[in-house]
Amino acid sequence: MAAQKLMDKRIMFIEGANVSLIKGIVDDMLDLKVLNEGEKEEVIENNKVTRDRARSLIDMVRKKGNSASEKFLEKLLSRDHNLYTSMGLDDQSMKKAKSDLQETSGPQGTQSAGPETWLTLSTPEFIKSIQEKEADSIYEVFDKRERKRLALLINNVEFDNPKMKRNGAMEDQSQMKRLLEELGYRVDIHNNLSAQEVEQALKNFASHEDHKLSDSTFVVLMSHGLRNGICGKHYQDGDTDIFSTDKIFDIFNAKNCAALREKPKVIIIQACRGSENGSVWVSDSLPALSDDGLKKTHKEKDFICFCSSTPDTVSWRHPQEGSLLIQRIVEVFRQDAYHDHIEELFRKVQSRFKEFPLQMPTKERTTLLKKFYLFPGF
Template sequence: MAKSTKEHLEDTFNDLGTDELKSFKNKLCDRKKGAGIRKAQLQKVADAIDLADLMVRTFTSTGAVPVAIEILEAIGCNEPAAELKENAGHGLPVAQSRGDVVDYGASQGLKVELALSDDWHEQLHVVLCSQQFKNQIIKENGHEIYKVKEKYARKRLALLINNIDFDDKAMTRRGADKDEQNMEWLLKELDYQVVKYRNLSAKDMEKAVMDFARREEHAHSDSTFVVIMSHGKRDAILGVHYTASNPSDTFPVDNVYRCLNTEKCPGLRDKPKVILIQACRGGESGRLWASDGEPDEPVEIEGDDFVHKEKDFISLMSCTPDTKSYRHVENGTFYVQNVVDVLMKHAHKDHIEELFRKVIQRFESTEMMGSYKQMACKDRASLPKLFYLFPGL
């Protein structure tokens, strides 16, 4: 069985001499890149097992190894550093300590490969669906699958709103530019034209969603994605003018659905509408927001034709109600990285609800999440059929 990150670190620390281990701990306290570990914490470390455990709890399983390698090389222990690189993997991005992780969005790496450089999207691609698979799944289960228009005949749109810079400078969402880059890349790979906004007030977010709902292209589309990333409260997304003295700059989550429902957005009637929201919903460890509204009654839209006012939605929130969502100050959020990685690798064969289940499953992993507790969750799902993206077709 392959060794865990903790076990690799224990082996490395056991091989260090007394003086080398002392130098390692001192350097860990003085670490300037990102943040180190407080001296009081290290004084409680009795052996290699304790030190390995502290490293993983502080920097997460993904970040502990590169931090250890960085410090080993800094104190001249190049051989142990090389061995750790070889045994535990040298491609991991250097993570920041808990002190540099903010409670509004998360991170690690877009899977290891995606965090290596700014041009990863030029090297990787969404796995494409084969025509054979599409034909087979439609033949076997076509009546339960949303129709996907042929590529040459459709005009898919996606809305992307990302709030990074706030009037209150302490609320700046460092690392959120990576989320924007990663999500825009994914949407384009899935053949959506991205309508993008940055740094909007609540009023401007409302207008952006309403304007998007009115776009004529939806009549020639088969689906849409709406992605909103910002700070948040339980049932609202914060605008960039939100402060303690201006708490009214909030955009209710409910308004996203109201703007895109059958009445306000007839072009997307009976078509899948995927809502992705990265924002906190409270102060407890973990995070998401959900709708508290009761299901809407059917309404008459034209003549004697009755249709459901709200249908064909599915949402994936970054965490559960009342909890936080974590964001790395350099690499972006756990949520966006996992969404992009899962869809990149599995959208060619899985429908959207299965893709979301795979994303949620990622948040169960203590190996990936370390001590950061966050659980993504589905919300307000009203898809009566299966939505396959069939990337490339």
């Protein structure tokens, strides 16, 4: 039955598994002697795309029979409870393992995920406790039945210079789009823009009427980059076609974007801020070639900007799996957004770079005056 269950759920696993989950289960299967070293290499080394790895792994285990498939399901449950649940797996033989897992979930717990859930949801009890204990120190989160959350994602993949193509960037786009949608945002996506088009897309987004019914926004920019800007699709050597990231804060400040005044504005920038060469990982560095008439308020307030690297350093991206930053953001938000506010989530992302000394993401121009909880599911 377990082997048949894997067959029935294989598409959901292929679509939902991320790189770290696949590698973890492969190691588990190796320890349990379900797979050997050659089969491990076949899954990880012979497949460069995440979905291909997931497909190879589940099919390899499934063909080994029910015992191997049962072990696979046990490890899937222990490593990614959300995906396990969203796949509709509730085998009788797994109930004890699931019970043990839930007992260790902590006092805040997680809501029953349900068949459509991809990330851990906040429980009504936890939301109520935060809203009561920290009423004056958290940003208001609107009821999902009434709000209209919007997010903007600009991803430059193709450039006039074909050598500048950002391989792996579409994987970043797919993962970030899904994360934002699961958090309740409608995602406006633009690809391959010039610096002028980036600025216009930002202005158009900032003027959207639905922001009046939103409690927050995300703006994600992904491209090649320089010290203080990101590159448009026409970039060549020199200072042409560069969008200054300082303009983001002007476009969305309290004067120019009244609809988002007093609301959290999360800016994520995946781009290099200097130049350096890489080998196995592909660098995102460049190739060598007033008064509003109503009340006084801080002009630039309620922002948090998370950059993929510190000034003058590179940001790393795998040509198939995407950038380290986006991978880590998705992993942390899926696991911890149900109980952590945004600054703590970004701190946890930074902590995952401890063993990767070539890059350190950084929070900049953070002017949040309160804690911003996403409360997924609420």
